[in-house]
Amino acid sequence: MRVRGEALDFITYIRENRERFTELLIQHLELTVYSVLLAVLIAVPLAILASRVELLAKPLTWLGAIGQTIPSLAILALTLGWLGIGFRPSLVALTIRAVLPIFLNTYVGIRNADRSVIDAARGMGTSGAQLLFLVELPLASPVLFAGIQTATVQTVGLATLAAYIGGGGLGDLILQGLAMVDYPILLAGAIPVALLAIAAELLLGGLRRLVIPAGLQTEGR
Amino acid sequence: MQYLRDNPDRVLELTEQHVRLVASSILIAMLIGIPIGILVTRVRWLETPVIGAFGMLYTVPSLALFVILLRYTGIGQTTVIVALVLYSLLAIVRNTIAGLDSVPPAMIDAAQGMGMTGLQRLFWVELPLALPVILAGVRLATVAAVGIATIGAVIGAGGLGRLIFDGMRSLDTDRIIAGALVASLLALAADWGLAALGNLLRRDVGVLSKG
Numbered sequence: 001m002r003v004r005g006e007a008l009d010f011i012t013y014i015r016e017n018r019e020r021f022t023e024l025l026i027q028h029l030e031l032t033v034y035s036v037l038l039a040v041l042i043a044v045p046l047a048i049l050a051s052r053v054e055l056l057a058k059p060l061t062w063l064g065a066i067g068q069t070i071p072s073l074a075i076l077a078l079t080l081g082w083l084g085i086g087f088r089p090s091l092v093a094l095t096i097r098a099v100l101p102i103f104l105n106t107y108v109g110i111r112n113a114d115r116s117v118i119d120a121a122r123g124m125g126t127s128g129a130q131l132l133f134l135v136e137l138p139l140a141s142p143v144l145f146a147g148i149q150t151a152t153v154q155t156v157g158l159a160t161l162a163a164y165i166g167g168g169g170l171g172d173l174i175l176q177g178l179a180m181v182d183y184p185i186l187l188a189g190a191i192p193v194a195l196l197a198i199a200a201e202l203l204l205g206g207l208r209r210l211v212i213p214a215g216l217q218t219e220g221r
Numbered sequence: 222m223q224y225l226r227d228n229p230d231r232v233l234e235l236t237e238q239h240v241r242l243v244a245s246s247i248l249i250a251m252l253i254g255i256p257i258g259i260l261v262t263r264v265r266w267l268e269t270p271v272i273g274a275f276g277m278l279y280t281v282p283s284l285a286l287f288v289i290l291l292r293y294t295g296i297g298q299t300t301v302i303v304a305l306v307l308y309s310l311l312a313i314v315r316n317t318i319a320g321l322d323s324v325p326p327a328m329i330d331a332a333q334g335m336g337m338t339g340l341q342r343l344f345w346v347e348l349p350l351a352l353p354v355i356l357a358g359v360r361l362a363t364v365a366a367v368g369i370a371t372i373g374a375v376i377g378a379g380g381l382g383r384l385i386f387d388g389m390r391s392l393d394t395d396r397i398i399a400g401a402l403v404a405s406l407l408a409l410a411a412d413w414g415l416a417a418l419g420n421l422l423r424r425d426v427g428v429l430s431k432g
Contacts, residue, residue, distance in 0.1 A: 069408035071368035074401030077385045081394035157282030161372065164389060174288055178375065183292060190285035197280045 010187035017188075021173075025192065027087075028169035031159040032200075035091050036152050039098035044144070046099075047106035048132065057107075064104045072097050072158045080165040090167025094158055098151040105147025109140025142208070142216050149204040156197040160189070170196075224384075224399040232384070236403055239380035242298060242373065243366045243411075246305035247359060254310045255355065258317025259343065268318065275311040283308070283369045287376050301373035308369060309362035316358025320351030353423045360415035367408040371400070381407070 014021050050060045079093035113136050121135045137144075163171030173189030176182075225232055261267045278286075286304045294300040324347050332342045348355075374382030384400030387393070 066405075066409070069364055069368070069412060070401065070405045071371045071382075071385075071408070073368070073371045073382060073385055074397070074404060077389050077397040078394075078401060080389055081392070081397055153280050157284070160282050160284045164386075171284065174284055177288070186288045186291070190288040193285040194281040194289070197282055197285075198277055201277075201280045 009184035010191060013184040013188045014192075021188065021192075024168060024170050024172055024189075027167075028156075028159050028171075028193070028196065031087070031090060031094060031162055031167060031169050032152065032155045035094035035155055035159075036098050036148065038091070038095045039102050039151060040148065042095070043099045043102035043147075044106050047103050047110065050103075050107050051110040051136075061104065061107060064100050064107075067100050068104075072154070073161060076158065076161055076165060085166035087167055090159070090162035090165055090169075093165070094155050094162065097158055098155050101150045101154070102144070102147040105150075106140060106144045109143030110136050112143070113139035138213055139216070142212050145204075145208045145212060149201065149208065152200050152204055153197050156193065156200055160193050222395070222398070224393075224395040225402075228399075232399060232403060235379060235381050235383055235400075236407065238378075239367070239370055239382075239404070239407065242301060242370045242378060242380055243305065243363065246302045246366055246370075247309055247363050249302070250306045250309035250313050250362060251359065253306065254313030255317050257310070258314045258355075259321065261314070261318050262321045272311075272315060272318075275307075275314060278307050279311045283372050284375065287373065291376060296377045298373070298378045300376055301370060301378040304373075305366045305369060309366060312358040312362040312365075313355070314358075316361075317351065317355050320354030320358075321347055323354060324350045353419050356415060356419045356422060360412060360419065363411045363415060364408050367404060367411060371404050 046060065050057045075097050076090070076093045079089050079096070083089035083092060117139065118131065118135060121131055126134065159167070159169045160171035160174065162169055163175045170189045170193045173185055174193075175189075177184075177186030177189060257271065261271055281289075283304060286307070287300055290300045290303055294303050328346055328350065329342065332346045337345065370378070370380050371382035371385060374380055374386050381400045381404040384396050385404075388396030388398075388400060
């Protein structure tokens with residue numbers, strides 16, 4: 001296949017189409033941030049529930065593990081069949097995908113919290129809610145945060161595919177570039193997406209160092 | 222389910238394509254990644270830059286990587302295989318290093334005491350003992366590759382992604398489900414199969430270290 005244009009022409013393309021590019025970039029960021037936030041709101045309570053109710057732990061973690069093997073593309077495609085085309089269906093698909101790593105990490109984080117610390121807290125007379133918010137969740141926070149980091153980087157990538165179900169975002173440029181066999185347009189989507197994913201990884205890595213209690217710093221992922 | 226029943230030959234053909242894509246990528250990644258891992262355990266300062274570089278590559282979304290590679294490797298399977306190899310290197314190199322690091326120093330001393338050369342020690346002692354951990358990396362890489370390979374259909378690499386993308390284009394949910402189901406089963410089979418192989422190896426190594 002012959003592709004038109006030189007590799008660096010994509011910068012010219014972005015410059016000449018600044019408005020469209022900015023709009024798609026914002027869409028991409030919205031898709032990513034909203035779905036990761038929604039996923040945290042769903043996954044963390046679910047993980048707390050699983051750590052409290054022994055009966056639920058097995059099936060939920062089992063479902064989570066199986067869910068991880070379902071290709072992301074399949075989740076996106078199935079959402080298309082279920083909810084149709086557009087921004088909202090894309091958001092639902094991305095959220096479903098992001099729930100898994102956050103749920104599994106939060107659950108593992110709570111389960112692996114040092115028993116002796118929890119016993120000590122109980123001995124000091126902490127209530128159930130105090131135990132959860134003051135002891136267990138802070139102890140789980142490094143692993144939980146690593147889950148959010150994984151989910152965010154993954155969502156930046158999957159949001160690229162959301163263009164296929166009308167979700168917009170930078171994937172639109174890749175779709176257009178593939179249809180027109182136009183290399184500058186392809187790269188105008190691909191390079192910013194790649195940089196966005198790397199930026200998310202580095203940014204959240206730095207943020208993790210800021211928010212994790214100092215005593216737990218060494219237990220990264 | 223209807224689609225699977227009506228088109229078993231087509232599904233089988235695409236599954237075979239999919240397996241071939243993943244298997245060749247993982248084999249190539251092992252051929253490159255294991256030697257790199259060995260090298261890193263010998264030249265320690267390489268660890269941070271090597272793992273950093275593969276980690277960075279790993280975060281690049283697959284569709285973006287396919288598209289960036291397109292110019293050099295063209296439309297089709299080559300591009301997807303190159304991308305899958307690049308993704309798989311992180312888990313394989315990282316686990317090769319961890320596996321070699323986990324070999325008990327006493328074993329290495331014993332091998333040296335028996336008069337083994339460096340290469341003999343590597344192939345007869347260190348690598349066999351590191352194998353279960355290396356295999357765990359291969360398992361992670363394989364499950365991820367099965368999923369990523371579905372996206373390869375966008376750039377004409379075939380495989381089960383064809384069913385999903387064709388289904389999306391024609392709004393044929395049945396076809397999407399067929400592709401998704403078979404791809405998921407493939408990932409699960411790879412996950413369980415490699416886990417079983419790992420347990421087998423671990424048992425062997427356990428017997429070895431006791432006897």
